Amino acid sequence: MNKLLIGLLIVAAGAGVYFLLLKKNEQPVSNNINKQWIIGKWKTQQYQPVNDSLQPMYQYDFLKEGTVLRSLSDTIKADTAHYEWNKANELVMKKITSDSVSQTFTVIRLTADSLQLRSADNVEILFIKVK
Numbered sequence: 714m715n716k717l718l719i720g721l722l723i724v725a726a727g728a729g730v731y732f733l734l735l736k737k738n739e740q741p742v743s744n745n746i747n748k749q750w751i752i753g754k755w756k757t758q759q760y761q762p763v764n765d766s767l768q769p770m771y772q773y774d775f776l777k778e779g780t781v782l783r784s785l786s787d788t789i790k791a792d793t794a795h796y797e798w799n800k801a802n803e804l805v806m807k808k809i810t811s812d813s814v815s816q817t818f819t820v821i822r823l824t825a826d827s828l829q830l831r832s833a834d835n836v837e838i839l840f841i842k843v844k
Contacts, residue, residue, distance in 0.1 A: 750823055752775050758770075758840060759838075760839075761839075772843065780793060804820060806818070825842070828842075
């Protein structure tokens with residue numbers, strides 16, 4: 714009976730380590746980002762850790778000169794903000810370019826058709842490119 718309990722504890726510990734390492738494997742890809750892939754129209758797909766059905770799903774249009782237009786998918790009116798890349802290859806968003814207040818996002822994934830960001834409060838946002 715003792716051998717069975719010890720075996721079960723070892724299996725449980727192994728499963729815990731496996732899931733811990735699986736979670737840690739999703740690290741930001743900060744070194745090899747093709748920053749040109751962010752140019753274009755993106756729509757929010759989901760928010761993590763909670764996907765709230767009442768959360769507004771915005772559409773973002775990243776322009777080359779560092780301007781981003783944000784609008785709800787069902788409206789024409791858009792808010793204007795500015796973005797830039799910092800030295801750590803993080804995406805920094807500001808209302809006005811000269812503003813000292815900004816929101817920094819860690820880039821988890823940036824491909825030609827998907828963008829995954831993590832905010833400072835660990836909320837992850839998944840974007841899909843609009844074609």
